Structures are given as structure tokens and as C-alpha cells.
Amino acid sequence: MSTFSAPAMELTPKPSYAADGAQLLEVSMGPQHPSTHGVFRMDVALDGETVVKLKPIFGYLHRNHEKLGEDQSYIASMPYTDRLDYFCSMTNNWAYALAVEKLAGIVVPERAEYLRVITAELTRLQNHTSLVGFLMQDMGASGTPLMYAFREREKILDLFESLSGARMMCNYMRFGGCRVDLPKGWQQQAQSVVDAYPKFLDEFEALLTSNEILMARTQGVGALSSELAIAAGITGPMLRASGVNYDLRKVDAYGIYDRFQFRVPLGDHGDVYDRCMVRLLEMRESLEILKQALRDLPEGPIQDPKTKVRNFKPKPGEAYGRIEAPKGELGFYLISDGSANPYRFRVRPPSLINLTILEDLCLGRNIADVVIILGSVDIVMGEVDR
């Protein structure tokens, strides 16, 4: 029984009871539980196997990201954003760069915009691939689908490494563009990865989507109504699985997303199965965007020459930059007072806000369903705790 504001510690907590008088079993899942995707804890009260209460407890990975951002120069926060959602450092970089560009009124060159779209869609591909793999792992398909997913993810990480120097902590984007241009042969390599990907997705779907065990396990589990999803501020694939057509790439058309033809897959029931399927379908659309972006990639500069790396001081003002990260709407809110450090640095993490309705999804379900519901929310604790 731990909360941050517990007035008095009770050494022997009083047992709680269900309506019919049966004693509830309180289980503390985590923080080191293989299903919790990092250091995350759920205090679950169980009536038999049914969940009657669930309290998420987090903060184990808190590292003061926002305050650190206010204490350092603008560029120094860029490598820290990699560590928010460490699966998707490219999109984190982009969201932060977008916020600063809005704040300082920087124009990004054409080629850099294309590079950003390419890296962001590759990030979405590898995030969704590994998420589906992890979800299968949570369901008890030990290893096999996850290893297939990681095999494909590794190809994309190799692309990231040859572009930015690091597999996961890319630190690739800069205010007004990108850090380095594509190395020789990168575009062909990316093209071959993109060309080979549909075959893998076909195999992956054959492996999973018509599997009766998987369907029995996921359909109707953790259903999220569109009303609740909207009211709770859920974004990303989770919101679209509930049937709400809201994709920032379409709604906001940030960057150059209005130039690409792609569809937004929507779910119907908002259950775990729909969330999984929406992600599988989104990967196909990402491939479409990648094909168009790689085909249209123009020549030119990749960095706005007027933007300085050092002594970067934007005019006083505020800006909110948001993008459709693989997990949902990732936003950075910055206030500048004209000095070299931001006056306020705020992150809107999709994982945290998608996690807020965990109890609503889990009430009345079995304890085993809690694991896959949490898996289908797609959280990364680096982003939840910041």
C-alpha cells in the first residue's frame, strides 16, 4: 500500500472485502514483473481471479527530464529526448525539434523534411513490429513471434546506425533540419528493407491474426469505448482502435505529411485484438508513405544555415509542437524568456496518458487479461516516468 501522500503507514493493512463478504486478495504486480514492460507496479485487488480494483504505481524511472530541460541549453535537451521513449528516438527528436522551430520561427529545408518523414515512418514500423511481438510474448507465445519481430527490427536499427551513429539513441534531428546527410548507399538499403517488409508482414499476419487461441484470448478483452477514449485524451493507435478517426498526420499535417497518400486504419470494438490489428495495418500504410518519400526525396541542404547550435536564444514566447508518435500524440511545450535555457519545458507523453484508463479496461477481467491489456496499451516506462 504505497502512495506518495500516505499519511500514516499501517504495518498490517486491513483486508478489504467484496460485496458478498469474501475477502479480496491484494496482489502487487511489479515493479520487476516480466509483463510490466519496465519498472511499473500495479496494486491489484482480486475477487477470486477477477479484478475489482487496480492501482497503477509508477515513478521508478523518474529522472527529472523536464527540470533538466529547463536547466540546460536548448540543444542539450535533444539527446535526453532520445531517452523518453527509447524505442522511438527519431520521433521524439522530431517533436522536440518541431516545438523549438515553432518557438524560433525556423524553416526546415525540403530534404530535411523528407528525411524526417523517412526516419519517423521507419521508427513507426519498428515500434509496431516489436510491440506486436511483445504482446504475443505477454500472451504466452514465448519467444517465437518476438524473435521474428526483432529480426526485422534489427534491419531498421542498422539503417539508423549507419545514418545517425547509434541504433537507439539516435540524436539525429537538429533545429532547422537534420544532423548529417544520408551516407552513400543508404537510400538503396532503405529501399530494399521497405521492399522486403510486406513479405514479413504477410508471414507475421499468417502466424497471428487467424490463430484461434489468439482470437479467443484477445477479442472482447479490454474494450475501450470511443466516448471514454476521447474523454480521457487517449491518442494514437489505441484511440483509432476504438473507431475514432484522429491521426495528427492527417489532422495537423505537420512537416510535409499533406503530400503523401495514406489511409488511417480504424478499429471497431476497441479491444486488444483491434489494437493489435490497427498496428499491423498501420505498418502497411507506413510502408506506403516510405515508398513515396524515398521516391520523391529531393537533393539540397539538410540544415537551415542560419540556425546556430551554440548560443541559441529564441525570442520570448511559447510554442507547442506535437507529432503523431508511434504511441500517440507526443507534444513538447516550451516557454522561452529569451535566455539560452527554456523557461518551461513540458512533455506530453502519449504512454502516460494512454495508461490513465488502465483500471477502466481491466475491471471485471481476469488477472491474466491485465497482462495483455497492459501490453496492448503500448507503454514505455522511460516516457511514462520521464
Add this chain to the structure above:
Amino acid sequence: MLGVGVLKGLVETARNFFGSYVSEERLTTLQYPEETSPRIEASRSFPFLVYDGSDWQQGMRCVSCQICEKECPPKCIFIEKSPDKKPDAVGKMQFYPAKFDIDISVCMSCQICVEVCPFDAIKMDVDYNLSATNRFSDLLLDKERLSKSNEYYHEIHPTEAASVDADLAAAREKAAPKPAAPATAAVQTAGTGGAAS
């Protein structure tokens, strides 16, 4: 019919299992300590200091301007300026670091120090076999352990090093018309001239 989906999935598993015997695509694992994957040129681990020529103290490019120390996000660089001056890579009299430490247990390999360095003195290494028995002294690298030759830099990042050398040669040519210190300039060109051309 119930069970068809499971069988379809098992066919995929079988295809991957038997495919791993014949197809490179499906067998991507390596026997790590014996085999390693080919190194990607752009990859980076931790920073090192470049020196020209054969003497690391004489040829060190760092002029102790302390910009990297100031810009480093986790503040893992510690520099102490020298009391006297010596000629730098382009033959100009400059300070040098009396002390230059990088705590690589703090460093997060973001390479912002490399980006802000105006003298091309600090670059990213690629060595990742960095296990140490003492977590304090072994991971706090001093000036001597950080210094690596320009030839080593060429070896690990050939494309990048070539363009850096071209830039430095251009800067040296620009500085050359003034006959400032012919003796020291000769020392410097002996160090980097060959690599640049």
C-alpha cells in the same frame, strides 16, 4: 474450421525453422565472441582526442577552449587550461589542456561535443569492449588515455576524417601567407600533410 489458424501459424514457424538452414535472410544470428557483425562506419561509442603526428602531447589539437565542457549535456568533461601556449594544428599559438578528463560512466555518447568543437579536436571512438574492474578510476579517462592519433581516426571513420583533413589543410593554407613561425608550422605539416593529401 477450428484449428486452421493455428496450423497456418505453425506452417510459418516451420518455414522459418527450416528456412534458417538454407536462407541467410532467416538466420541472422552470429556466434558473438568469435564472430562479430561488420562495423558500421558512422557508429559511435565514446569521445577521444585527436592528435597529429607521432607525439600525442605535441600534436594535440585541443586548445582548451572549454566549449565542449560547457555544452556537454551530462557534464562529463573536465578541462583545466594550461598556463603557457604552444602552436596548434594550423600553427597558431594556443593554450592546451593541462588536464582533460572524460568520465565515460557519465557520458551518454550524444556527440554534441564533436559538433561544437571548432578545432576538430574531439571525435567519437568506436570501441565498445569497455569493461573495467574499477568503476571509478578505470572509467575516468585522462588526457593520455583519451589521445588517439589522426591515423586511428582515419581508420575508424575514413569518410569523415578525410573531409576534416581537407578542411584543416584549407585553414592551414589560409593561415600560411603570414610567415609567423616557420619552424613550428613545419612540425605541424609533417604531422598531417600526408594524411590530408
